[in-house]
Amino acid sequence: MVTLGVDGLVSGLDTTSIITNLMSVEAQPQTLLKSQLSATQAKATAYRTVNTRFDAIRSAAEALTSTSLAAARSASSTNSTVTASATSSAVDGSSVSFRVEQLATAKQVTSLEKWSSPTARADEQPKPVWPIKVLDSTGATVGSIVIPANATLTDAVSAINASGYGVHATIVQLAANQFRLQVSSDGTGTDGARTLQGADETADDPQSQTVGTAESGFQRSRDAVNAQISIDGTGYVRESSTNTFADLMTGVSVTVSKADPTATSPTTISVGVDGSAIAAKVKALVDAANGALGVIKGYTVSTAGSAVATLQGDRALVQLGDSVMDAVSSAIGGKSLSTLGLQLNKDGTLSFDSGKFTATLASDPTTVNRLLSGVPATTTDGVTTAAVPGFADKIAALAKAASNSSTGTLVQLANGRDTLANAIQDKIDGWDIRLANRKDTLTKQFTALETALSTIKNQASWLSSQINQLYNPNKSS
Missing domain, CATH: 1.20.1330 (f41 fragment of flagellin, N-terminal domain)
Incomplete structure (x- = not known):
């Protein structure tokens, strides 16, 4: 252009x-x-x-x-400490009554040995022997917890808590210069229970019915207990490792938060629209x-x-x-x-x-x-x-x-x-x-x-100059 x-x-x-x-x-x-x-x-x-x-x-x-x-569907409860939820499979008009016999608890063990301070070496006591295996409720190994050389009791607690193996630990002071290691299972009931097996210990062998020596360095401070409810008028008992009873009735799950086996009247769960x-x-x-x-x-x-x-x-x-x-x-x-x-x-x-x-x-x-x-x-x-x-x-x-x-x-x-x-x-x-x-x-x-105007202008200038030269009276002959 x-x-x-x-x-x-x-x-x-x-x-x-x-x-x-x-x-x-x-x-x-x-x-x-x-x-x-x-x-x-x-x-x-x-x-x-x-x-x-x-x-x-x-x-x-x-x-x-x-x-x-x-x-x-919705499920209602006559007890404020019991909640219920219903899915689409729940039957309208159905109901069930029960008493909460006990809540689920988590297993907890406390070391037999004691340390003088949280900064004392974790391996200065004969029990437990590290590394420690964590076993689930079936006896299968969940994982092994290793601590570095010269690790303190505090370091051992940190290693347990960071393992992600379903256990958590803390240090309990019972007296001056007396500190013990306490380990609890994260899950409740028998299914959530974890067992600690030291490097010098053996696990239970179901096939030979041999009882192992795991947790020989600990005493049981709290047992793993399943939640229990007794169905009113039947004598039947339902257990759950958690405080939730899935599908207690078709499409209805119930969660309990307080045990009250001697309640004057049972808890009733009813299903409606x-x-x-x-x-x-x-x-x-x-x-x-x-x-x-x-x-x-x-x-x-x-x-x-x-x-x-x-x-x-x-x-x-x-x-x-x-x-x-x-x-x-x-x-x-x-x-x-x-x-x-x-x-x-x-x-x-x-x-x-x-x-x-x-x-x-x-x-x-x-x-x-x-x-x-x-x-x-x-x-x-x-x-x-x-x-x-x-x-x-x-x-x-x-x-x-x-x-x-x-x-x-x-x-x-x-x-x-x-x-x-x-x-x-x-x-x-x-x-x-x-x-x-x-x-x-x-x-x-x-x-x-x-361009054309420029050409015309130039030509006009030339003609003008020529005419001026022809008729210039001062020009010599």
């Missing part, structure tokens, strides 16, 4: 400004295309934002299917729906004093918003969702009364299930009754139709804007080439003009 380095030296024209202004006029079609591209991309983004909201509606609605409602969990799921759906409605309104309705909404009056979005509100306001099986504390507000939002919902669920769970998850088709004496979709079914189907990754309305709208944006970008790129060529042409034309 030819670049005019200096503005019109001969013509006196501001060549750079003239070309810039001409190019601004020439580029108006491209400028309009760029504005159109920006608006198209903004619309694609808007559709995808709304799509994300509808996918959230789908997810929340699917959590309210008849299967998920039936699986919502988890109303708060279901209410939380309904609230999540309402929140998702309100989120979608708010985004739709923001994209389709312009407010005074602000720019025109990105999708002002977009029919597809307006219809989607109306469909969500219709799903709430429509009766299901002759009953309104207001029965569940769910209703449509005047401002186009949804509201949910969790307390009213929980109360209705407790008094009439069948109605709640029908309104939320509908009634399946049934056939009696050859006559089939059509299925009645519930609120969750209706809004889930609506959300799926809008947000399906391949056929969803919103996905197709966004993809359509992407296609249009690509076409506009191609036109913009074409204009880049056209405008570059046009600028090059203008630059060459103005350069040629200056």
